[in-house]
Amino acid sequence: MSMLQVNDLSIRFGGLRAVDGLSMTIEKGELYGLIGPNGAGKTTVFNLLTGVYAPTEGSIYLDGEDITGKNTVDINRAGIARTFQNIRLFGELSVLDNVKVGLHNAYPYSTLEGILRLPKYHRTEREMNERARKLLDVFGLLEFESLYAANLPYGAQRKLEIARAMATEPKLLLLDEPAAGMNPNETGELMDTIHFIRSEFDITILLIEHDMKLVSGICEKLTVLNFGQELASGATSDVLSNPEVIKAYLGE
Amino acid sequence: MKKMINNSVLAGLAPSTKNLLQTVSGLVAVYIIITIISATGGLSYSMSNLLAGLCIYSIVAVGLNLCVGFLGELSLGHAGFMSVGAFVSASITHALSASISSDGLRFLLALIVGTLAAALAGFLIGIPVLRLNGDYLAIVTLAFGEIIKGLLNVFYLGKDDAGLHFSFVTENASTLGDGGKMIINGAKGIMGTPHVTTFTIGMALLLICLVVVTFLVNSRTGRAIQAIRDNRIAAESVGINITHFKMVGFVISAGIAGVAGVLYAHYLSTITASKFDFNMSILILVFVVLGGLGNFRGSIVAAVVLTLLPEMLRGLSNYRMLIYSILLIVLMLFNWAPAVLEWRARIMPKLSVFGSRKKKEDA
Numbered sequence: 001m002s003m004l005q006v007n008d009l010s011i012r013f014g015g016l017r018a019v020d021g022l023s024m025t026i027e028k029g030e031l032y033g034l035i036g037p038n039g040a041g042k043t044t045v046f047n048l049l050t051g052v053y054a055p056t057e058g059s060i061y062l063d064g065e066d067i068t069g070k071n072t073v074d075i076n077r078a079g080i081a082r083t084f085q086n087i088r089l090f091g092e093l094s095v096l097d098n099v100k101v102g103l104h105n106a107y108p109y110s111t112l113e114g115i116l117r118l119p120k121y122h123r124t125e126r127e128m129n130e131r132a133r134k135l136l137d138v139f140g141l142l143e144f145e146s147l148y149a150a151n152l153p154y155g156a157q158r159k160l161e162i163a164r165a166m167a168t169e170p171k172l173l174l175l176d177e178p179a180a181g182m183n184p185n186e187t188g189e190l191m192d193t194i195h196f197i198r199s200e201f202d203i204t205i206l207l208i209e210h211d212m213k214l215v216s217g218i219c220e221k222l223t224v225l226n227f228g229q230e231l232a233s234g235a236t237s238d239v240l241s242n243p244e245v246i247k248a249y250l251g252e
Numbered sequence: 253m254k255k256m257i258n259n260s261v262l263a264g265l266a267p268s269t270k271n272l273l274q275t276v277s278g279l280v281a282v283y284i285i286i287t288i289i290s291a292t293g294g295l296s297y298s299m300s301n302l303l304a305g306l307c308i309y310s311i312v313a314v315g316l317n318l319c320v321g322f323l324g325e326l327s328l329g330h331a332g333f334m335s336v337g338a339f340v341s342a343s344i345t346h347a348l349s350a351s352i353s354s355d356g357l358r359f360l361l362a363l364i365v366g367t368l369a370a371a372l373a374g375f376l377i378g379i380p381v382l383r384l385n386g387d388y389l390a391i392v393t394l395a396f397g398e399i400i401k402g403l404l405n406v407f408y409l410g411k412d413d414a415g416l417h418f419s420f421v422t423e424n425a426s427t428l429g430d431g432g433k434m435i436i437n438g439a440k441g442i443m444g445t446p447h448v449t450t451f452t453i454g455m456a457l458l459l460i461c462l463v464v465v466t467f468l469v470n471s472r473t474g475r476a477i478q479a480i481r482d483n484r485i486a487a488e489s490v491g492i493n494i495t496h497f498k499m500v501g502f503v504i505s506a507g508i509a510g511v512a513g514v515l516y517a518h519y520l521s522t523i524t525a526s527k528f529d530f531n532m533s534i535l536i537l538v539f540v541v542l543g544g545l546g547n548f549r550g551s552i553v554a555a556v557v558l559t560l561l562p563e564m565l566r567g568l569s570n571y572r573m574l575i576y577s578i579l580l581i582v583l584m585l586f587n588w589a590p591a592v593l594e595w596r597a598r599i600m601p602k603l604s605v606f607g608s609r610k611k612k613e614d615a
Contacts, residue, residue, distance in 0.1 A: 050489060076491035088486035090479045092546075101479045104472060105491045111500055114471025115464055121471065128472075168490050 001064045003028045003172055003204040004049075009058035011048060018044045020228040022058070026172070026221075031198060032206045033219030033236070037249050041228040042208045043085060046174050049206075050082050051075040063171055077105060079171035083161040083178060085208075091150030095141060098149050098160055099132040102167025107131070132167065138200065139163045139193065155186045159193065166201060173197075175207040179214050187211060191218050212250070216240060224249060272466045275549045276459060283455050290451075300451070302563060306556050307454025308515045311461050313539035313551040315508025318465050320537070321546035322474065323501040324481030325382075329393030330536050332400045333370040333506040335528035337513025339404055341366030342442040342523060346435040347411055359448045363514045370510020373400075374503045382498040385484065389502075397533055404525035409436035441524030442517065449519035457515065461508050462548060468504065477501045542583055550587075557583070 004026040011019050019041045026032045034042050047053045049060060051072040059068045067078050081102075090098050107128045109120045136142045139159045144152055149160060158178060165173060178194070179187045191214055198205055209215050215222070216236060223233040224245050231249075232242045239245055290300050316330045341362035352358045373396075381392045409418045412432035428434070436442055468474050476497040479487040488494055517523050539558060543550030561579060565572045585592055 052485075072488040073491050073493055076489060082489055084486065084489075088483045088489075090482035090486065092482050093475065093478055097475055097478075100472075101475050101487070101492070102490045104476055107472070109472060111468070111471070111473040114473055115467050117467055124472075164486075164490060 001028075002026060002061075003030070003063055004206070005061040006049075007059045007061075009045070009048060009060065010056050011044065011053055012056045017228050019048060019055075019225075022223075022225070022228075022230055024223050024230075024233065026204060026206060028063075028204055029198070029202070030204055031194070031218055031220050032204075033215050033222040034206060034208045034225060035210070035215055035222060035249065036225035036231070040225040042225055043176060044228075045225070046082060046176055046208065049075075049174060050080055076168055076170075079169075080174065081165035081168045081170035081172075082174035083158070083165055083176055085176040085180065087157050087161055089149040089152075089157055089160060089164075091148065093149060094146050095136065095149055095152065095160060096129070096132055096145040098164050099135055099167050100128050102164040103128050103131060106167075106169060135163050135167055138197070155182060155189075158182070158190070162193070162197070166197065166203075170203065172204045172206065175205065175209075177208050177210065179209055179211045182211075184213075187214055190214070194218055212240075266470065268466060268470045271549070272463065275462065275552075279455065279459060279462075279552075283451075286451070298563075302559070303451040304449045304454040304515070304519050306559055307451065307458045308449070308512045308519060309536070309539065309555040309559050310552040311454075311458050311515070312509050312512035312536050313543065313555040314458070314461055314465055314548050315505045315512065316536050317540045317543070317545070317548055317551045318469070318508070319502060319505035320540050321544075322469050322481060323477050323498060323505070325498065325502065326387060326390040326537075327393040327502075327505070328390050328530070328533050328537065329395075329397035329400075330506075330509045331528040331530070331532035332393065332397030333373055333509035334513035334516060334532070335397075335400055335404065335525060336373045337366040337370040337510030338517035338523050338528070339436065339442065339513075339525070340369040341514040342445045342517040343409060343435050345445055345448075345518070346433075346442070347416060355446060355448055359518060362518070363511070366514035366517075367507050367510040370513060371503045371507035373510075374506025375499065377506075378499045378502045382502060383495055394530070394533075397528070397530060401525045401529060404436070404441075405439045407436055408434065408438055410434045439524065439526070441522060441527075443522045445517055445521055445523070447518065447521060449515045454515055454519075457511055458552070461511060462552075465504070465508070465548060473497060473500055538580075542580075542587060544587065554583075 002025045004024070006022060006024040009019055009022045010017060022045065034045060036042055044053070048055050051067075051070050051074070054069045059066065061067070062078055062080060065078060067075050070078070090101060093101065107124050109124045113120050133142060133145065136145055139162065141156060141160055141163060144156060149157065152160060162173075162175070162178070175194070179190055182190060194205065195218060197203065207219070219236050221234065222236050222239040224231040224239060226248045232239050232245050240250070286295070286303065289295050312330060312334060316327060319325055319327045344362040344365055345358055348358055348361070352361070377392060377396055381389050406420050407418065408420070409416065410428045410432055411417070412429040414429050417428065469478070476487065476492045477500070479492060480494055480497060484494060535558075539555040540551050542558070543552070543554030558580070561576055562572065565575055568575060
């Protein structure tokens with residue numbers, strides 16, 4: 001069974017068809033890329049997949065489960081986590097607490113148990129700290145754990161967003177332009193990180209990216225979006241040599 | 253820029269716990285000193301009377317700080333929640349004056365019910381408003397404060413041998429049966445409530461509220477609340493139920509205002525609805541903003557200083573409000589102006605009782 005199955009997905013904003021009849025199948029463990037010119041509707045696809053918008057038409061299946069039209073919280077619980085194009089961290093929480101917010105649903109205790117500091121509070125917090133530190137270590141952020149997230153260097157903020165998403169233990173991770181604003185060194189490091197988390201966590205990744213070096217370097221399959229419609233899809237090398245893709249996006 | 257949150261000397265303790273310990277021990281020290289002074293007769297009558305009032309304002313400021321500083325929602329109606337707590341609890345004290353003879357037990361019951369009533373009011377307001385994004389809560393709580401005030405001004409509650417009677421019509425007030433007694437008397441409010449709130453009770457409840465909110469904000473729920481404040485969309489994307497946690501924070505904040513209201517009703521022998529007006533809500537907000545958003549200790553200091561100031565300036569008669577406003581501006585500069593903050597960071601790091609997490613960029 002495929003990890004993500006998108007059938008004929010469309011959304012209209014008034015007269016604008018931001019996403020128009022998109023179909024896409026991502027197999028378990030794949031590293032899949034979604035590319036296309038600015039305004040093609042890539043982030044809108046992410047917003048549809050994560051329940052920020054409800055699709056006008058079409059259906060979305062995650063690992064066989066119909067998640068069409070569910071809200072963001074339920075979709076996260078079903079197993080999709082994401083990062084954002086413009087970084088959205090909890091700036092006034094510490095780096096460690098940012099990850100612990102990601103662990104919110106996996107390590108529950110009630111508000112009352114928290115206020116009264118019952119044994120379950122202490123036990124759960126200890127487990128959370130352990131798990132969060134392990135994740136921070138994977139992303140090389142452990143040394144920053146007590147900094148405010150807003151005070152992190154840019155590259156580290158991007159990584160922290162991924163760490164926070166991974167804390168929710170998703171089956172499918174959506175990365176929205178993870179390399180935006182990074183220099184070639186940082187991008188190289190990011191590619192290593194993405195490879196590493198895929199093997200370490202046994203996860204499927206869908207990413208939006210403009211950096212062609214990154215896309216051709218790590219994505220196994222691609223879908224190219226143009227004006228909300230699928231222009232091409234398939235294995236990375238085939239898609240990138242497709243004349244229509246070159247004409248619409250890459251430039252001749 | 254890279255300011256460490258954790259520069260704790262007391263290793264092993266979370267910074268928040270250490271902070272709480274400092275504040276609590278400071279308050280306990282203040283309590284002991286003042287009790288000694290007052291026992292030796294070193295305190296004027298008006299001043300010793302004011303002490304419980306300081307605790308009451310500190311409590312409501314701490315409660316509002318949870319709402320504004322941590323939840324990131326502006327409430328302009330916390331005086332309204334106070335009045336709910338005050339009127340419900342005073343009504344209970346009066347209604348049960350015959351059935352429960354122990355003042356302490358009656359007060360405890362009044363405290364619990366008054367707090368729950370204010371929390372319930374917060375819950376009812378929260379149902380529609382907390383689903384929305386934006387400053388709707390400020391507008392609705394503002395309206396709530398005014399509506400509660402208007403309703404209580406024409407509300408009559410009486411007790412006779414047949415039970416409790418209430419009415420919104422003035423004339424019905426005189427139709428009570430045998431053994432009849434008015435409890436809430438419209439615009440005249442509630443009169444003759446026993447004076448139970450002492451400095452000791454006020455301080456004890458302040459400490460309890462302080463511990464509750466500090467433990468709350470440093471728990472899973474508190475992290476969720478702050479995550480929503482910092483970035484609502486991201487919080488949702490990691491599976492946090494926005495409405496639920498906003499509600500939890502707001503209801504607790506309203507409940508704490510209710511605690512302050514209960515104390516207030518048993519502090520002054522007469523309370524009227526018009527005391528809990530918009531000015532009072534704004535005054536509480538001033539405590540919170542001046543003390544620092546997200547800084548409970550600052551809220552307490554600001555509440556104490558700004559309640560004491562007008563009293564101390566009483567001797568200046570006509571110039572009182574003039575000087576008060578100038579001092580308010582000075583305090584604001586002291587707490588927020590970047591140049592002053594730099595100076596403070598350099599000269600007196602030990603004295604930064606005020607201060608806010610918000611200003612870390614400047615520090």
